[in-house]
Amino acid sequence: MFDQWDELQQLYDTLNQELVSQDLEGSRRVKVQKKAALISSVLEKKAEIDQMQAMIVDTKDQAKQTTDPELSAMFAEESESLEKGLVVLQNELDDLLYPAEEFADRAIFLEIRAGAGGKEAALFAADLLKMYIYYAAKRGWRFEMVSESYTDLGGFKEVIVNITGKKVFGALRHESGVHRVQRVPETETQGRVHTSTATVVVLPEAQEIDVTINPSDLRVDYFRSSGAGGQHVNTTDSAVRITHIPTGTVVSCQDERSQHKNKATAMKVLSSRILAANQEKLLKEQSRDRKLLIGSGDRSEKIRTYNYPQNRVTDHQADITLKKLDMVMLGELDEIIDALQMLARQNRQSESSLLEPV
The missing domain is CATH 3.30.70.1660 (Alpha-Beta Plaits)
Incomplete structure (x- = not known):
């Protein structure tokens, strides 16, 4: 499990600083842009996951506080739906962090x-x-x-x-x-x-x-x-x-x-x-x-x-x-x-x- 998020954010900031430099050579710029775009996608997906996890915690807290059976059932259903969505987001993050093997789509x-x-x-x-x-x-x-x-x-x-x-x-x-x-x-x-x-x-x-x-x-x-x-x-x-x-x-x-x-x-x-x-x-x-x-x-x-x-x-x-x-x-x-x-x-x-x- 990838957990070096602070280091990744620092690298992203460094790459963006490099990109604004007018002295950056063309072939180097292409590589830096590609790497920065990938990291940006990873960080955005991580933010979506953090938001989803917060929503799950909030939904479960509300479920614990209610005594209404209908509300309790509604919160349980929403929590289940959010957790399924979280799995999808985590798989998408994995695909960004650890891309599929080269030529995976080939005949x-x-x-x-x-x-x-x-x-x-x-x-x-x-x-x-x-x-x-x-x-x-x-x-x-x-x-x-x-x-x-x-x-x-x-x-x-x-x-x-x-x-x-x-x-x-x-x-x-x-x-x-x-x-x-x-x-x-x-x-x-x-x-x-x-x-x-x-x-x-x-x-x-x-x-x-x-x-x-x-x-x-x-x-x-x-x-x-x-x-x-x-x-x-x-x-x-x-x-x-x-x-x-x-x-x-x-x-x-x-x-x-x-x-x-x-x-x-x-x-x-x-x-x-x-x-x-x-x-x-x-x-x-x-x-x-x-x-x-x-x-x-x-x-x-x-x-x-x-x-x-x-x-x-x-x-x-x-x-x-x-x-x-x-x-x-x-x-x-x-x-x-x-x-x-x-x-x-x-x-x-x-x-x-x-x-x-x-």
Whole structure:
């Protein structure tokens, strides 16, 4: 809970004094104006909260002093309404003090790859995809396949999908990492429990202003599509593979019949991967001293275990265990997502920069 209100007011006064100076350089002025405007909004919201709290105290005092049942009921109703309003104001203050994570409103590219465990890992990757499809449908998001590589048992070696909707990245960003499954594989004849893994990567969809890619840094290859898609995709070089030479990032897309559409989609995925890599590098640099890499979405980090024999799922980031794996696999992810977002909020609170110099 932020409680340095006197220091914040002093900083606001100092920034305003700086703004009236005619010697203030242009780029510095923009930064100071931005910081002063944010602090002004925070202080105004704090004043609204103080006023609301005073009204609540006053209403409760009046309720204690009256002996009229009707007045007592009226005061109780008003007090309840004011307290609900106070919660709303406090949440609004929190949003100003600890802004939502960057790109929270963005659409995403969700990538799932089979890890250790062979064909069973590929089947688990397919199950994870279904889980996210169910969750997306529940949230009213749009779900579109981008690229997939099947196995003969119906699993996925790799699958990439695009999910669009309200606050998609904000909800799913903490899904990045290694997901581990413990169950008896369909191919297991002796009933032994095996452990397999799949890796999930959640990329915010890049926009033109986020990433600049020099066309000369790209190698574009066209090849014949394979797998699902009908006769047409197997007789034309519609599939596209784009290599970003400086980083070695490779993206393939063969889901569309049109070579042009596949290239456009591959470029979107490539831009999103480069954006995510830049953000991950920045986060590590910022966190090197603070040591706050908990829940960073590191792709090597084991984040969740799905235990089928015990119908149990454990999220290791939020330290939460649910005994309803069957429902989770049907898209009932809200408890886990909410816990992860609460953890992220706590981390943002611990590293608030409002009082830091401009």
